[in-house]
Structure formats: structure tokens, C-alpha cells
Amino acid sequence: MARLTALDNAMGDLFSREEAPDRWLAPGALHLPGGATRLGPGSRWLHAWIDAVSARAPFRHMQTPGGQTMSVAMTNAGPLGWVSDRQGYRYSPLDPLSHVPWPPLPPELLELARRGAEAAGFAGFVPDACLINRYEPGARMSLHQDRDEADLNHPIVSLSLGLGAEFLLGGLGRRDPVQRLILHGGDLLVLGGEARLRFHGVAPLKAGAEGEVRFNLTLRRAAP
Template sequence: MGALADLFAGTAPGAGGIKILAPGAALLRGFVQASLPALLQEIEHVAKAAPFRRMVTPGGYAMSVAMTNCGEAGWITDLGGYRYGATDPQSGRPWPAMPPMFRALAAGAAKAAGFDGFEPDACLINRYEAGAKLSLHQDKDERDFSQPIVSVSLGLPAVFLFGGEERRQKPARLRLESGDVVVWGGPSRHRYHGIDPLAPGSDPLTGPYRYNLTLRKAL
């Protein structure tokens, strides 16, 4: 992975630069802008092996966001609860391997935000269409909370909600464009976050969709 690691390790945010959201949290504007076509191609490969699906919450509600996973572990929700699993419950096979490009961008983005040595083992891939959203939540199903979260936006723009450590705290509203990356960890690791309902539109690369890569150290 040497060449890829070097590529993203040397990547600088785009014209928007780095926006500090809170201690341990940063928005890297345009960080993966130049790599969007290659990243989308990798998403297509993953989805061929593990198709997108709308998972069901423990309360029995189908999520509006379609999801799939790659890596050693995949995030799962069903009537049994929220958890990580090594196999795709839809096929019974292991989740597809995480593309080296995903690992490299996660390590590079984490380093740019002040977190050296990040090695994700799980990547949740979300696909949004008009009206799809993600309610405020915390990422807390992982074993190692010392590791950051790296979230990559591709396709249609979205409004990212970044709150505090309690759900009642009013979140900041940030417009994310294709190629932006948000990293949060350390004192911000358990902040609530979400996505407002996606507005209709058409992106030159993704059409009516927005894709999001959420890379974590789960195991």
C-alpha cells in the first residue's frame, strides 16, 4: 500500500482548508476531490459482492439509508440490535476486503487532523437518495474509543449535523460537498452526529445519490 499511503499522506485539503469543529474534530475540505472516480469505482466493486440494502433497526423500522460494508468487520442493525459482524447476514459470506485506497485515505485524513497511525478495520458505506437521512446518534459499538472516525463524502451535497455529547445539545449544521472529509476523535469521539434529509439533485459522478464512507477501528 506504499504508493497509496504516500498519495494521501501528502494530500492537503482543498481551497477551503481545514476547519476545526471542536477539540479533536476537523473538516478537511476537498481532501479526496482528485480521487473521487477511483473511490466510486471501488464502491461499485464492494456493492457487487455485498449489495446495498436498507437495514432494520431493533425497533423494526427500515432505515432510509441503504448500506453495505467492507473490511474485517461490518456494522449491522436488525431486530437483534446494533453490532459488528465478520460476515454479511444476507449472504453468509465474509464482507468484501477493504480496498487499499480506503485504508490509505483514512490514514492520511486522520493524520491531517492530528491522529497518527490510524488503521481502520471496518468501513460502512452509506448510499443516500432524496429524502434519506441519518438521525443524531453516537458511534459507540466499537471496542477502541481511542481511535478516530473518518467520514468521507462523495456525490450530492448534504447537511452534516455535529452535536455535543448529549442528544439535547443543539448541533452545528455544516454543508458537506463531494470530496470533503470529517474526522473526529479524542475528546470529540462520542459527539452526536447525523445527516439532514438529502435534497434532490444530480451529481456528475453519482447521479441522484450521495455516498458516505465511514471508516473505523471496530475490533
Template sequence: MTADLFDGLDVAGPAREPLAPGAVLLRGFARPYDNELITAIEAIAAQAPFRRMVTPGGHQMSVAMTSCGSLGWVTDRSGYRYDACDPDTGRPWPAMPPLLRRLAEQAASEAGFADFAPDACLINRYEPGAKMSLHQDRDERDIGAPIVSVSLGLPATFLFGGLKRTDKTQRYRLAHGDVVVWGGPARLAFHGVAPLADGEHGLLGRQRINLTFRRAR
């Protein structure tokens, strides 16, 4: 898939919903490319299958994960980190498809972050009941770059807070194709996902797929 897929993108088209200074929700931004994105994700998962990782505290995550790009995010009993190789296979993570890279770059630009160059894409698979506790994305060396998060499949409730875990969180319904971008003063905002409600999506069935693009190094 080539970058010219996005040549006709109308950047004035997506509905922009500000979440906080430095954070914006782009409604439906990825929806025109959903079939191509799903095909790319399936190819990645064929090389680096989804798995439920274990936190340093010994808890198995409810969300299944894989990665693509030059680095992948890993958690185990020794801690959180980025690694160039998939610990399950010992091989490098699959390369980031041009389609995914271009989508992340376009979304970041639309949100006001030009020249975003992601080197890691964490792919999360949520099934009914799976959740993501409030956390900060702070394992990246370059926190000057934004986070770009793409939602596919079942709708989810996204929790977005402040720079302290105790800050009040706002709740946003993320639908298929929605993209959230946060950086600048919001780069270290606490965020999470409430337990996924059951349902059936026309393309992905009883699941939600989330692509999170980062500049890890």
C-alpha cells in the same frame, strides 16, 4: 489501486475547518481520487449489495448500507453490532481496498490522529429524502481511535453536536470530496445527516455516498 496514489498529497493543501476540539472538516480532501473511489465502491457493492437494514425497534432505515473490511456494521431486531460476515450472503465482507484504507489513514493523520488503522468501512447510500438521525458511534471496542467520514456525490447537511443528545447541533454543508474526522474529546459526539435534498451530481447522479471508517476492534 496502490498507496503510491497518495505519495504526492500536499497535506497543507486541504482547507481545514475546526468543528470542535478533536473534530475537523477537511474540505475537498478526497476529491482528487473520486473516480477511483467510486470504482472501488461499485466493486464492493457487486459482492455485498446495498440494503436498507432494520433497527432493533423494527424501523427500516432510509439509508441503504453495505460494508468492507474485516468487520461490517449490522442492525436488525436483535440489536446493533459488528459482524465478520454479511448476513445477506453468509460470506465475509469484501476486503477493504488499499485506496480506501490509505485515504482514511491520511485524513486521520492530517486531523492529528496518527497511526489510525481502520478495520471496518461502513458505506451509506443516501437518495433524496434519506437521512440519519442523531446518534453516537459507540459500538466499537476501541473508542480511542477516530471516525473518518468521506462524502461523495450530492451535498448534504451534516449535524454535529455534543456529548449529550440535547446539546445544540451545528450544521455544516458537506460537498463532494469533503472529509470529516472526529476523535479524542469529540469521539462520542452526537451527529447525523438532515434529509438529503434532490439534485443531480455529475459522477453519482441523484445520490450521496458516505464512507465511514472505524476501528471496531
């Protein structure tokens, strides 16, 4: 009965999020609660897709150029994949573990990213990279800027799955004040325009009723 109650509560939260209005966090930064369902076919099918991606390109804990191991496990899909090691941050068409191309992006995910970007005022978004982050309780992402892409005029569209997470959105300086909000499974977040280079991160993940893991898909345009 407890499991059914938790599931009922989670489904009630899902419906209320889908009905919640979009929220501008800053110019160019738009939070779309339940956006995966409102703008696309939902998010449940993506769990099977992530399993298929990780069977070909396993999740791994990458190293920073400074030699630290990231607490978040990562893999990629699309023509380009984001990688990090002692040589630096960069995009690569090949998985450095297998030396074969990353798994392809499904049309449904490309369309969802296009519609999410359009809702924030960025028409014609065609991502060529999807970084898939896997958070387990205790994992975090420190404040950082996404600036390894060739053309920063393209937005980034982020999709959350699984456990809710406390997202941190700062300013253009590392020491600027930080906004905090909870991103739930199925939520979309768009960062573009003036918000494209805002510092952002994720607080240490806490366990919850939605499972023991959070996935975050960030869709980007990496090539010129």
C-alpha cells in the same frame, strides 16, 4: 449547454473546496474540504469500487432493534461490517445475507483514512471496517453516537461522495445545540478524541446538480 454549465460550476466548486482551509468544528472534529484529492488519489475511482462492493454485498435497508427500517441503504467492506437488526447493533466478519466475508478494503482507501486521521492529530489509524451509506433524496440519518466499537480511542474518518449533504454535529448530549455544515463530494470529516462521542446526523437529502445519490464512507477501527 445547461449540462456543461452545471458541470463547469461543479468543477469550480471542487477546486475552490480543495483550496479551502481545514476547519475545526470542535476539539477532535476536523473538516477537510476536498481532502480526498489533497491527501489521496481523488474520489472518482471509488464509484467503480462501490459498484464492485455492492455486486458482492448488495445495499440493504437495515432494521433498528426497535423494528424501524432505515431510510439509508447500507453495505460494508473490510474485515468487519456494521449490521443492525432486531437483535441489536454489532460488527460481524460475515455478511448476514450471504454468510461470506465482506469485500476487502483497497490500500488507497486505507492510506487516505490514515492521512485524514493524522491531519486531525490521530496518528497510526488502521481501520478494519468501512460502512458505506447510500442516500437518495429524502433519506436522512437521525442524531446518534457511534459507540459500537471496542476501543473508542480510535477516530472515525468519513468521506463524502456525490450529492452535497447538510451534516449535523451536536454535543455529548442529545439535546445539545447543533452545528450545520454542507459536506460536498470529496470532503473528509474526522471525529476523534473529545468529539468521538458527539451526536451527529444528516438532514434529509435534497436533489442537486451532482447527481441523484450521495455515498458516505465511514472508516472505523471496530476490533480492540
